[in-house]
Every structure is written in C-alpha cells, then in structure tokens.
Amino acid sequence: MLTFYHAPMSRSGRVHWLLRELDVPFETVRCDIPRQDGSGARDPRNPHPDGKVPALAHDGALITESAAILLYLTDLFPDRQLGIATGEQGRGAYLTWLFWYGAVVEPVYILDVLGVADHPVAQASFRGRDAVAARLIAALDGREWLMGDRFTAADILLCSPYLYFPDATPDHPTARDWIRRCTAREAYLTAMEHD
Ligand SMILES: N[C@@H](CCC(=O)N[C@@H](CS)C(=O)NCC(=O)O)C(=O)O
Numbered sequence: 001m002l003t004f005y006h007a008p009m010s011r012s013g014r015v016h017w018l019l020r021e022l023d024v025p026f027e028t029v030r031c032d033i034p035r036q037d038g039s040g041a042r043d044p045r046n047p048h049p050d051g052k053v054p055a056l057a058h059d060g061a062l063i064t065e066s067a068a069i070l071l072y073l074t075d076l077f078p079d080r081q082l083g084i085a086t087g088e089q090g091r092g093a094y095l096t097w098l099f100w101y102g103a104v105v106e107p108v109y110i111l112d113v114l115g116v117a118d119h120p121v122a123q124a125s126f127r128g129r130d131a132v133a134a135r136l137i138a139a140l141d142g143r144e145w146l147m148g149d150r151f152t153a154a155d156i157l158l159c160s161p162y163l164y165f166p167d168a169t170p171d172h173p174t175a176r177d178w179i180r181r182c183t184a185r186e187a188y189l190t191a192m193e194h195d
Contacts (some may be wrong), residue, residue, distance in 0.1 A: 002026040002073075005046050005055040007033045008195035012054035014160045015069050016195065018153050020187035022073060022080050067098040070153040083153050090147055097146055097154035108132050109161055109168060133170030140174050144181065155182055 004019060004026050006012040010033060019026050031043040031053055042051035048064050056063045056072065063072050074083025084094035108126045111117040117128050136158065139146055146154045159182045162169040169175060182188065 001058070003057040004028050005031050005048060005053050005057075007031050007053045010053055011066055011160075013163075013191065013195065014066055014156050015054040015056065015073075016191045017156050017188050018070055018073055018082065020191045020194075021082055021151075021156075021185070022077050023187075024077060024080075065102065067102045067157060070157055071095075071098055074153050081150060084147060084150075094147060094152060094154055097158060101154075101157045105132055105158065105161065109165070112168075129168070129170075133172065133175065136178075137170060137172050137174045140178050145178075151182075151185070159183075 002019070002024065004012075004015060006016055006028050007030065016028075029045055031046040032040050033046075033051070033053055034040045034042060046053065046055060047057065047062055048055040050064075052064070054064070054066055054069055056069045058072075058076070063069050071083065074080070075085065078085040084090045104126050108117065108128055108131075111119075111122045111126065112129055116122055122128070136146075143149075145151045146158060155178075159179050162175075162179050163183065169179060
C-alpha cells in the first residue's frame with residue numbers, strides 16, 4: 001500500500017498529481033505543516049524526518065524529496081509510461097531533469113525571492129532564472145513535453161514552480177503553451193478538485 005503524506009497548496013501537490021496520473025490505489029494522510037503566515041504546526045502523524053511534505057510510505061520504506069518520490073513511483077509502475085525506465089532510451093535525460101530541478105531550479109527561484117540571485121557565488125553555482133528559462137525553452141522547442149512525445153513526471157516537477165508563482169513563468173510562448181498543456185490534463189484537474 002502507498003501512503004501519501006500531503007498538505008494541499010504545497011510542494012506535495014506534484015506527488016498528488018502524479019498519483020492521479022498513475023491511477024493507482026493510495027491512502028492520503030492530510031498533514032498540517034507550519035505555513036509562511038505563521039499558521040499551522042508540525043503534524044505528529046507525518047513521518048518525514050523534518051516534518052515536511054511530501055512523504056511517501058511504501059512496503060516499510062519512507063521516501064522523501066519530491067524528485068525522489070516521483071522517480072520511485074514512475075519506476076514502481078513502469079507500465080503507466082509516466083517515466084523513462086532503466087534501459088529505455090532517454091533514461092539519462094529523464095534523471096537529469098528530475099535532479100536538475102532539485103539541485104538548480106528550486107535554489108535559483110529561492111535565491112531570486114531573497115534578492116541575491118545575482119551574487120557571483122549564486123551565479124557560479126546555479127546560474128539564474130534566464131538560464132533556467134533558456135534550457136526549458138530549448139528543450140521544448142518543437143516538442144510537446146520535456147521527454148518529447150511522452151508526458152512524464154519531469155513535466156510535473158519542472159512546471160510546478162510556475163503553477164504556484166505564475167509571475168515567474170518564462171516570458172515565451174513555448175513555455176506558456178507547455179504549462180497550458182500540463183494544466184489541461186485531467187489528472188491535474190482531478191488533483192486540484194480533491195485539494
Ligand atoms: N525539497 C523538499 C521540500 C519540501 C518542503 O519544503 N515542503 C514544505 C511545503 S511546500 C513543507 O513541508 N514545509 C513545512 C516545514 O518547513 O516545516 C521537497 O521537494 O520535497
């Protein structure tokens with residue numbers, strides 16, 4: 001059984017979306033979390049070591065970190081074709097998108113909000129918003145999804161910051177059309193409705 005620790009309107013929304021895409025049985029534990037406005041608190045039912053969401057429990061294993069959970073799930077259900085399986089062409093690119101998100105994209109946007117994205121150390125380590133946008137736009141040029149013809153969890157993860165912070169969306173029709181395609185998916189709309 002899959003147990004999903006979730007707080008609506010948070011990073012766990014992308015795991016919720018993937019679970020709906022996969023269309024597999026799962027149990028949801030809706031967790032309270034401390035929110036930026038001072039509301040909320042750590043939920044004792046949440047097994048995440050930092051009290052955060054998302055977290056996923058499966059067969060005695062606890063998986064945390066959005067990208068790790070998405071990869072775990074798409075590997076667990078390869079028949080659903082929402083990831084790129086080991087041995088399949090494109091596996092390297094798929095892993096690259098997922099890891100690039102956590103290692104570069106989130107830090108870039110957080111540094112930007114903090115107003116220090118132009119610091120030479122930030123630039124040397126992560127580049128910046130323009131580089132993130134350029135890489136996405138180049139990858140999507142003439143393609144429907146990041147992995148080409150197949151919608152994958154990489155699209156869920158990489159489009160997620162723009163769903164929460166629309167103003168950060170790269171100002172380019174290729175990016176805007178991709179986000180529109182992502183948010184038109186039935187599973188996304190179902191997840192939103194449940195939240
Ligand atoms: N890198 C983590 C970040 C998880 C994260 O920061 N989640 C936020 C919700 S958006 C949270 O649970 N915050 C509660 C807290 O900081 O205690 C991931 O992507 O899974």
